[in-house]
Amino acid sequence: MSIFSKKNHPKREKDLIMTKDVPFSVEEAYKSLRTNLIFSLPEDKCKVIEITSSTQNEGKSVTAVNLAISLAKNGEKVILIDCDLRLSTVARKLKIKQKPGLTDLLFGLNSALDVICHHPSGIDVIPAGNIPPNPSETLGSSRMTTVLEFMKEHYDFVILDAPPVGIVTDAAVLAPKVSGIILVVRQGIARYEEVDAAINKLKLAHGNILGFVLTDAHIDAKNYTAREKKTFFSSLKDRI
Numbered sequence: 001m002s003i004f005s006k007k008n009h010p011k012r013e014k015d016l017i018m019t020k021d022v023p024f025s026v027e028e029a030y031k032s033l034r035t036n037l038i039f040s041l042p043e044d045k046c047k048v049i050e051i052t053s054s055t056q057n058e059g060k061s062v063t064a065v066n067l068a069i070s071l072a073k074n075g076e077k078v079i080l081i082d083c084d085l086r087l088s089t090v091a092r093k094l095k096i097k098q099k100p101g102l103t104d105l106l107f108g109l110n111s112a113l114d115v116i117c118h119h120p121s122g123i124d125v126i127p128a129g130n131i132p133p134n135p136s137e138t139l140g141s142s143r144m145t146t147v148l149e150f151m152k153e154h155y156d157f158v159i160l161d162a163p164p165v166g167i168v169t170d171a172a173v174l175a176p177k178v179s180g181i182i183l184v185v186r187q188g189i190a191r192y193e194e195v196d197a198a199i200n201k202l203k204l205a206h207g208n209i210l211g212f213v214l215t216d217a218h219i220d221a222k223n224y225t226a227r228e229k230k231t232f233f234s235s236l237k238d239r240i
């Protein structure tokens with residue numbers, strides 16, 4: 001869906017979040033992701049987009065935040081919801097309070113008005129909130145469906161920063177509740193088998209995979225076998 005080169009992320013330890021000045025090439029990359037996303041969606045009233053990956057640390061949260069901001073800059077009314085209840089980072093990345101948040105709303109402890117933060121970047125944000133003992137059940141609950149239905153009434157786009165598909169079922173339980181899924185694949189971290197398994201899991205859960213965002217892309221991908229380079233990264237699109 002979009003390819004960002006390593007030179008766009010010179011300081012790996014610092015997130016390149018579009019709340020501050022980022023290099024022109026980075027802003028352009030997220031703009032082209034926004035355009036590709038808009039073109040890949042049917043003419044729905046509201047679009048609920050899940051951002052996930054096969055493992056942690058592939059760039060899901062940065063992609064979710066920057067895509068949300070990029071959509072808002074285009075005049076869309078956007079809400080970003082941190083659904084990675086095991087490793088939530090949206091609040092930290094956007095420098096807002098972590099609580100109350102999504103879980104507090106789901107458990108009826110707070111109202112939508114209490115948990116929605118109006119961020120200066122132009123997006124609304126719901127942080128993860130207090131971490132429950134059973135994240136998969138919480139995300140898969142009928143209350144989560146109700147919350148998403150409510151958000152659909154009030155926003156043009158609902159962006160979900162989801163957990164990785166990995167071993168637990170958190171990301172897959174969200175799959176049937178959303179309009180489309182973007183799978184973030186980080187070169188050097190994502191293994192062929194893991195991404196393949198993630199695609200299968202999301203498809204089994206009736207998820208609509210819209211496309212891929214390749215992060216930390218570098219041409220001399222030494223961590224991959226010739227087979228992976230040839231058959232996998234060049235043919236991701238054929239898998240959906």
Ligand SMILES: Nc1ncnc2c1ncn2[C@@H]1O[C@H](COP(=O)(O)OP(=O)(O)O)[C@@H](O)[C@H]1O
Nearest residue numbers: 004009014015056057058059060061062215216
């Ligand atoms: N497109 C990208 N290219 C290179 N590094 C990136 C990119 N997007 C995010 N990162 C970096 O990768 C790390 C993990 O990003 P994060 O979004 O928190 O991952 P995840 O949510 O998948 O765990 C962070 O240090 C972040 O700055």
Ligand SMILES: [Mg+2]
Nearest residue numbers: 060061084089
């Ligand atoms: Mg994250």
